[in-house]
Amino acid sequence: MSNQNVTVEATLHHAPADNLVKRIWKTFWILLIITIVELALGLLLHKLDLPDNTKRMMIKGVIIILSLAKAYFIVAIFMHLGDEMSKMILSILIPLLLIIWVIVAFLIDGTAYKQMRNRYDKSFNTKTMNLPQKQAPKGKTVPLK
Amino acid sequence: MATTATVHKTSWWSGGKSPFNVEYGKLMMWYFLMSDTFTFGALLISYGTIRFSQNYWPNPGDVFNTFPGAGEANLPLAFVSLMTFILIMSSVTMVLAVHAGHQGNKKGVVKWLAWTIVGGLAFLSCQAWEWTHLLTGEHPTLINGQIKLLAQTMSHNPWGHLVEGSAVADALKNTSPDVLAKLVYEHNQSMSMAQLTAMPADQLAKMVNVAKLHVHEAGPVGFGGFFYGITGFHGFHVFSGVVINIVMLVMTTKGVFERRGHYLMIEKAGLYWHFVDLVWVFVFLCFYLI
Structure with a gap:
């Protein structure tokens, strides 16, 4: 209508x-x-x-x-x-500011979870923490003898 | 006093006109896109959270390094660059369609809208190839001391740490003949698969080209779910965008907008299409670049 x-x-x-x-x-x-x-x-x-x-x-x-x-x-x-008019732009952009907070909060949470698992779950640590010096250089694997 | 108020006070909120000087449907499209931003934001942020909770995450250059028709060539990020280019290009044709609409140029709208649809379909085809390739690939992965061939699926990730040489040699001893035959065949097609599978395992293990063989440990399982979930959700947006654009094209050719006197619907469809491009900027960023 x-x-x-x-x-x-x-x-x-x-x-x-x-x-x-x-x-x-x-x-x-x-x-x-x-x-x-x-x-x-x-x-x-x-x-x-x-x-x-x-x-x-x-x-x-x-x-x-x-x-x-x-x-x-x-x-x-x-x-x-x-x-567009600035007040319309703001009506869209201001709510989106929430995303900044969500990014910060969740990424900090993810990091904290990682640290906690590494501290208390040793198997997680050894399974995923392949130390760089143990790794063969990229693209070069030692030939099979 | 009352009369002067109505004459001079051009209050935006006193009714009679759009306070944002924008048509209702277009404004609502903007608010829909804002809510969709939250949906995609939530998906990408949950991906980030899981990624940040891991000690290791696959390197995108290792995962996305193939190109249709290029066989085994290692071309990191080449195909996804093409997909990005297609989407940017289709965004340009869409904005040109909107522009033609402003001028009431029906032929222009039809032409640019048709190109936009072609771009959208091209992008979807690329994504179909990419998914098929990832889901059917066979990547040597070290699992429980033996090498298995894994695809990138929802429950497996074959791109963990690269395994060092001596560990590969040990693993080859425990690997099943079927897998060994495939590993040999990958770099040396002088014998047929039937001939190879008939050979004993220890002989096959010696024939594997270890220098070319990149064996990885199993990587984080979450990778597949997030990748297919988020690129799939984006692909679904592209698909619905193509459907919307086709509807717009049919309406334009039938002269609906011409009779209506304006092409605002094209503008709204355009907003949706650009949003799809906008989301891809961040999907591209989060999965392929960093």
Whole structure:
């Protein structure tokens, strides 16, 4: 019933058509380049197989930030959320802040569970804690004699 | 006083117009997508929680390293890059369809919507191949002192720690002839499987190409459930997105939106489709990149 009354108010404010198409393709290239950089970093993680945990975490951190940038471009440009009224944007984004809390709470919980199991369940520890020096180097297995 | 109030106070919330200056269905689509974000967020966070509770987690480069038609070549992340590219591309064609809708360009809407559907189907086909490959693969895994061939399923993960050379040699002695024959055949097809299975186990064990053989311990079981659960749920979204887009395409060709005077429905379908792309950014991040 409300469909008949719909004015095309949602399409009232728009930049000139040519600009929009240009903006879409520009966003596409940005997304593509970010994805390629992410892949390069992901492959770097795989190839280097860094024993240094901090360096690995730093690369992963960069990949996460790049993914968030991608998410921003998809939402703001492709989904046109950036063109909506700020109070509407906030009505969607503020509830999503809950997710930050859930991520922090649950990942801390997972870590705590791991530490607890390693401390009290020695079989879990020995089964899964293969020390690096015991491992053969990647791709090189000692030939069978 | 009352009259001046009605004339000058353009209060957004006094009724008569949309306070967010947005059509009802579109706003509700946004709120639906927000709730869907929580669903995917919960799934991915539970995956993260289990991963954080483990001492070891498989390296995605070892798990996802095949490409259709490339045989045994080790190509980490190559296929999933293609899938990501397809999805980004289909997002672009969708936004171009929405744009054509704004201009009331029916032909443009039909063209770009059709390409979006093609992209969605291509992505689903890729995922079908990827799943089939993982579910039917045979990876040498060290279990109870012998080597078994395991696939990546809901109850098995064949990507634990890499096993060192001498342990592999010991395990080969205990491995069943059937598995040994397959291990030999994988790198040396000079003899047929029938010939190989007829040979004694100790002879087969010597023929296995240990340098090329990567034996892993069994990895965390949770990997399969989370991977198939989350990529499956995302794939289901892609599938329903394709169905929605097909409905939109039929409605467009029949001139429904033309008669209605606006293509807002395309915009709503577009929001859903971009969301599918958005979720993939994070699925890609959590399962393949880090």
